[in-house]
Amino acid sequence: xxxxxxxxxxxxxxxxxxxxxxxxxxxxxxxxxxxxxxxxxxxxxxxxxxxxxxxxxxxxxxxxxxxxxxxxxxxxxxxxxxxxxxxxxxxxxxxxxxxxxxxxxxxxxxxxxxxxxxxxxxxxxxxxxxxxxxxxxxxxxxxxxxxxxxxxxxxxxxxxxxxxxxxxxxxxxxxxxxxxxxxxxxxxxxxxxxxxxxxxxxxxxxxxxxxxxxxxxxxxxxxxxxxxxxxxxxxxxxxxxxxxxxxxxxxxxxxxxxxxxxxxxxxxxxxxxxxxxxxxxxxxxxxxxxxxxxxxxxxxxxxxxxxxxxxxxxxxxxxxxxxxxxxxxxxxxxxxxxxxxxxxxxxxxxxxxxxxxxxxxxxxxxxxxxxxxxxxxxxxxxxxxxxxxxxxxxxxxxxxxxxxxxxxxxxxxxxxxxxxxxxxxxxxxxxxxxxxxxxxxxxxxxxxxxxxxxxxxxxxxxxxxxxxxxxxxxxxxxxxxxxxxxxxxxxxxxxxxxxxxxxxxxxxxxxxxxxxxxxxxxxxxxxxxxxxxxxxxxxxxxxxxxxxxxxxxxxxxxxxxxxxxxxxxxxxxxxxxxxxxxxxxxxxxxxxxxxxxxxxxxxxxxxxxxxxxxxxxxxxxxxxxxxxxxxxxxxxxxxxxxxxxxxxxxxxxxxxxxxxxxxxxxxxxxxxxxxxxxxxxxxxxxxxxxxxxxxxxxxxxxxxxxxxxxxxxxxxxxxxxxxxxxxxxxxxxxxxxxxxxxxxxxxxxxxxxxxxxxxxxxxxxxxxxxxxxxxxxxxxxxxxxxxxxxxxxxxxxxxxxxxxxxxxx
Ligand code: HEM
Numbered sequence: 001x002x003x004x005x006x007x008x009x010x011x012x013x014x015x016x017x018x019x020x021x022x023x024x025x026x027x028x029x030x031x032x033x034x035x036x037x038x039x040x041x042x043x044x045x046x047x048x049x050x051x052x053x054x055x056x057x058x059x060x061x062x063x064x065x066x067x068x069x070x071x072x073x074x075x076x077x078x079x080x081x082x083x084x085x086x087x088x089x090x091x092x093x094x095x096x097x098x099x100x101x102x103x104x105x106x107x108x109x110x111x112x113x114x115x116x117x118x119x120x121x122x123x124x125x126x127x128x129x130x131x132x133x134x135x136x137x138x139x140x141x142x143x144x145x146x147x148x149x150x151x152x153x154x155x156x157x158x159x160x161x162x163x164x165x166x167x168x169x170x171x172x173x174x175x176x177x178x179x180x181x182x183x184x185x186x187x188x189x190x191x192x193x194x195x196x197x198x199x200x201x202x203x204x205x206x207x208x209x210x211x212x213x214x215x216x217x218x219x220x221x222x223x224x225x226x227x228x229x230x231x232x233x234x235x236x237x238x239x240x241x242x243x244x245x246x247x248x249x250x251x252x253x254x255x256x257x258x259x260x261x262x263x264x265x266x267x268x269x270x271x272x273x274x275x276x277x278x279x280x281x282x283x284x285x286x287x288x289x290x291x292x293x294x295x296x297x298x299x300x301x302x303x304x305x306x307x308x309x310x311x312x313x314x315x316x317x318x319x320x321x322x323x324x325x326x327x328x329x330x331x332x333x334x335x336x337x338x339x340x341x342x343x344x345x346x347x348x349x350x351x352x353x354x355x356x357x358x359x360x361x362x363x364x365x366x367x368x369x370x371x372x373x374x375x376x377x378x379x380x381x382x383x384x385x386x387x388x389x390x391x392x393x394x395x396x397x398x399x400x401x402x403x404x405x406x407x408x409x410x411x412x413x414x415x416x417x418x419x420x421x422x423x424x425x426x427x428x429x430x431x432x433x434x435x436x437x438x439x440x441x442x443x444x445x446x447x448x449x450x451x452x453x454x455x456x457x458x459x460x461x462x463x464x465x466x467x468x469x470x471x472x473x474x475x476x477x478x479x480x481x482x483x484x485x486x487x488x489x490x491x492x493x494x495x496x497x498x499x500x501x502x503x504x505x506x507x508x509x510x511x512x513x514x515x516x517x518x519x520x521x522x523x524x525x526x527x528x529x530x531x532x533x534x535x536x537x538x539x540x541x542x543x544x545x546x547x548x549x550x551x552x553x554x555x556x557x558x559x560x561x562x563x564x565x566x567x568x569x570x571x572x573x574x575x576x577x578x579x580x581x582x583x584x585x586x587x588x589x590x591x592x593x594x595x596x597x598x599x600x601x602x603x604x605x606x607x608x609x610x611x612x613x614x615x616x617x618x619x620x621x622x623x624x625x626x627x628x629x630x631x632x633x634x635x636x637x638x639x640x641x642x643x644x645x646x647x648x649x650x651x652x653x654x655x656x657x658x659x660x661x662x663x664x665x666x667x668x669x670x671x672x673x674x675x676x677x678x679x680x681x682x683x684x685x686x687x688x689x690x691x692x693x694x695x696x697x698x699x700x701x702x703x704x705x706x707x708x709x710x711x712x713x714x715x716x717x718x719x720x721x722x723x724x725x726x727x728x729x730x731x732x733x734x735x736x737x738x739x740x741x742x743x744x745x746x747x748x749x750x751x752x753x754x755x756x757x758x759x760x761x762x763x764x765x766x767x768x769x770x771x772x773x774x775x776x777x778x779x780x781x782x783x784x785x786x787x788x789x790x791x792x793x794x795x796x797x798x799x800x801x802x803x804x805x806x807x808x809x
Contacts, residue, residue: 038401042075050077058497060384064414079235082406087414089445100453105390107407110233114251120310129298138458141288148461152360154198159470162191163477185506188324196319200312202284216261222254224499263309319459321500322382323466329380330471332507333428348476358472371430381449382500384413412448421446478511
């Protein structure tokens with residue numbers, strides 16, 4: 001009996017072993033096909049697990065590839081979860097414009113249920129009264145433009161702190177023998193955390209050295225890491241109770257830590273409120289949440305302390321990495337595209353300059369910077385698939401039947417690369433936005449880094465301000481360089497998917513502080529020190545008029561820093577080289593005083609030809625020309641002359657400065673390659689080149705040394721300018737007069753009210769020339785300060801170029 005039974009069982013079970021799985025596949029495929037009749041196209045999945053293995057570590061990229069095969073709307077199944085993916089601007093427009101209310105719920109993953117987080121969260125809450133209340137509070141009290149504007153100073157403070165940390169970190173690296181390289185993302189994250197901390201809780205949460213801050217950051221980073229780990233329990237719900245991958249257990253631990261820290265702040269504030277006598281004037285978001293007592297229409301009527309804690313924590317999640325990763329990507333792209341970096345730098349230089357801090361109110365004047373941010377968000381949206389939506393009901397979308405509870409992913413990353421919307425979509429070209437009205441506020445569906453519709457990012461006004469401000473400040477404050485060894489990894493755009501999309505290998509670059517011209521001038525009047533801006537001519541004139549002598553010194557800080565860098569970069573084992581550079585630094589440190597003495601005009605001692613070592617020289621009424629066109633002012637009476645000076649157009653920048661090529665310097669550096677460079681020599685030569693051109697109209701080929709110049713001046717009435725003056729006289733050379741021509745004309749015509757000798761002419765020319773050598777400048781015409789300034793700016797700009805050149809070759 002038993003053997004019959006065994007035999008029969010064997011006869012039945014063997015075919016069943018093979019047939020049953022086949023049957024399951026056939027039935028499952030049939031059921032799926034019938035159910036997906038009017039579903040969007042997509043790759044066929046496996047039984048039970050569906051398309052779980054079709055996506056890897058960067059799902060937005062895998063989905064983008066599927067678009068080429070299946071089109072812009074794709075259907076996938078992850079275990080039991082139906083998923084629709086939107087990958088074109090047109091499909092996104094259809095979704096957000098015509099179906100937003102159907103798809104405005106959120107799909108909540110199992111891990112985000114840890115510590116009941118989803119119940120207090122704004123970003124994950126169901127579309128309903130709780131979401132509406134919190135969203136309204138966020139919009140009106142925290143993130144609406146007017147409110148954001150009123151907190152600009154807080155953000156500017158956080159961004160300035162960041163530049164200080166970067167500078168300190170770089171200095172520390174240099175001091176310990178490193179290259180001065182910093183990992184920018186670290187400071188960006190701290191900065192953006194503090195921005196959120198200041199708005200939510202009125203405090204800086206993080207200082208690089210703070211233990212409490214580090215603990216919070218660490219807990220947050222773990223939460224962010226676990227929140228995006230693929231979890232099999234999401235797709236196979238029957239496994240939820242097991243938490244087979246341990247993700248939820250870990251999340252409970254780290255989320256618990258983060259919530260505990262925020263809860264301490266909340267409790268502290270609740271206690272303060274209990275004991276505070278008067279109403280607080282400047283309320284932060286925590287006050288607003290705690291004081292909420294209903295809107296008289298729909299619930300809830302207050303927000304529990306637990307939910308307040310969750311909402312505050314969420315703002316840190318949502319507002320910190322998103323902004324910091326965007327800025328990091330922008331810096332990466334700019335460093336890989338030097339032309340764009342140059343343009344954005346030039347724009348900042350010309351609109352804000354180096355002397356003024358970047359402020360949020362400047363942003364409207366920086367269209368190229370704005371274009372850089374848009375281009376960065378197009379190519380690197382920090383939340384590439386937006387935050388997953390969930391269908392609230394069955395619907396018909398673009399002719400497809402989409403069942404309730406379908407998860408909807410909008411691939412903003414793929415949309416930013418859509419070839420129908422963007423020319424050359426994979427290249428970084430901020431210019432594509434110039435003069436175009438393409439914004440990222442959810443109305444132009446080819447650019448939706450903040451999402452769109454009802455669930456569009458509630459913090460975009462804040463996010464965009466932080467990104468622009470911090471990026472502009474980083475560019476204004478530092479020159480950024482990438483070491484040769486790092487170049488390949490900077491250009492490697494491989495991504496890492498966390499809570500936001502980051503660069504796999506974080507950006508490391510070397511910052512060199514850019515110094516402003518302001519504060520570089522120390523003015524010493526009768527033993528008193530003043531720090532003045534060169535531009536503040538009024539101040540300058542005021543002090544000057546009350547004092548017979550003015551001494552100001554050019555600080556050599558900038559040169560010092562360049563030398564420090566050079567010191568670090570040149571072969572480190574060569575003591576001779578180091579010693580040479582140290583000597584150079586010493587030289588640069590011994591500031592050369594620039595002296596001006598304003599004498600009584602009546603005295604009019606005429607001009608004393610300059611003696612090389614004297615620091616103070618009297619000057620007479622005839623020295624008032626910083627440029628050829630104003631020499632006639634000398635004929636004016638003292639009062640009207642002063643008035644005229646106040647009104648007269650400043651000798652703006654010397655127009656010919658930009659014609660002076662830096663080639664001689666490059667040649668010089670080339671010649672001196674790998675040996676210490678005498679910077680004073682370079683400066684001296686460049687300054688002479690520039691001012692000789694300005695004073696004598698000399699082209700660079702026929703400029704000689706100072707010796708030749710002296711000969712020319714001594715021979716001022718002689719051949720050098722004879723032909724020119726003849727031509728000018730008969731009207732041919734009008735407009736091409738240089739300073740010497742003008743002086744000679746004035747002299748010949750006897751236009752002045754006092755004797756104007758050849759000695760005077762020589763002295764004026766020498767004044768202008770010697771002024772530019774940074775040695776014993778003797779001059780009494782304030783306009784010439786503009787020339788000094790222009791020359792100095794020019795030299796610095798070129799010096800950096802020259803040094804860079806020498807380091808790179
Ligand atoms: C560059 C900066 C930022 C980017 C790119 C960004 C991006 C996004 C995206 C794509 C969404 C989902 C939108 C959707 O589903 O359609 C979102 C939602 C959200 N963002 Fe942002 N965000 C940024 C900054 C911020 C900041 C600074 C905050 C607040 C401090 C913030 C708070 C939120 C919140 C609370 C949500 C959920 C909104 C809801 O579900 O109603 N974000 N963000």
